Amino acid sequence: MIIWGSTHLRSEIDKGEFFCPSCKGPAPFAKKRVRKFFTLYFIPVIPLSIAGEYVECERCKSKYEPDVLSYNPNKMIPPKGVEINSLGQAFRILELPDKTTVNAAKQAYRQLIKEYHPDKVASLGRELREVAERRTLELNLALDYIQEHCS
Numbered sequence: 001m002i003i004w005g006s007t008h009l010r011s012e013i014d015k016g017e018f019f020c021p022s023c024k025g026p027a028p029f030a031k032k033r034v035r036k037f038f039t040l041y042f043i044p045v046i047p048l049s050i051a052g053e054y055v056e057c058e059r060c061k062s063k064y065e066p067d068v069l070s071y072n073p074n075k076m077i078p079p080k081g082v083e084i085n086s087l088g089q090a091f092r093i094l095e096l097p098d099k100t101t102v103n104a105a106k107q108a109y110r111q112l113i114k115e116y117h118p119d120k121v122a123s124l125g126r127e128l129r130e131v132a133e134r135r136t137l138e139l140n141l142a143l144d145y146i147q148e149h150c151s
């Protein structure tokens with residue numbers, strides 16, 4: 001006899017710190033993906049589809065939509081030393097000419113951000129990691145600025 005069925009598997013796809021609306025402060029989170037699997041003898045064999053993703057606060061165990069990760073009441077305060085006051089400056093940070101579209105900026109951003117990804121710079125010395133962190137910050141602020149001021 002063959003026993004078919006389906007089950008849900010949870011896998012952790014990301015971890016970090018976020019602003020938990022329930023803890024009202026920074027808390028560690030785990031981002032999880034729920035997949036439905038076909039089971040044969042109760043062993044998951046075929047991933048059917050990604051059923052969904054959610055973010056769980058590891059402190060209070062509240063569950064949220066993944067969007068919660070972009071919620072940060074402190075985000076609007078730019079860190080010291082990094083300040084963007086003009087579109088030209090924002091585009092230059094993204095290594096683009098002054099007059100470019102938001103889409104081009106997004107593309108450039110995606111290319112550049114990859115180079116400074118924490119995984120990529122993890123093996124480098126502390127100083128280079130700090131440069132990468134700062135550059136990442138600049139890129140984020142530049143893209144934010146462009147999206148806000150250019151339409």
Ligand SMILES: [Zn+2]
Nearest residue numbers: 020023057060
């Ligand atoms: Zn929480």
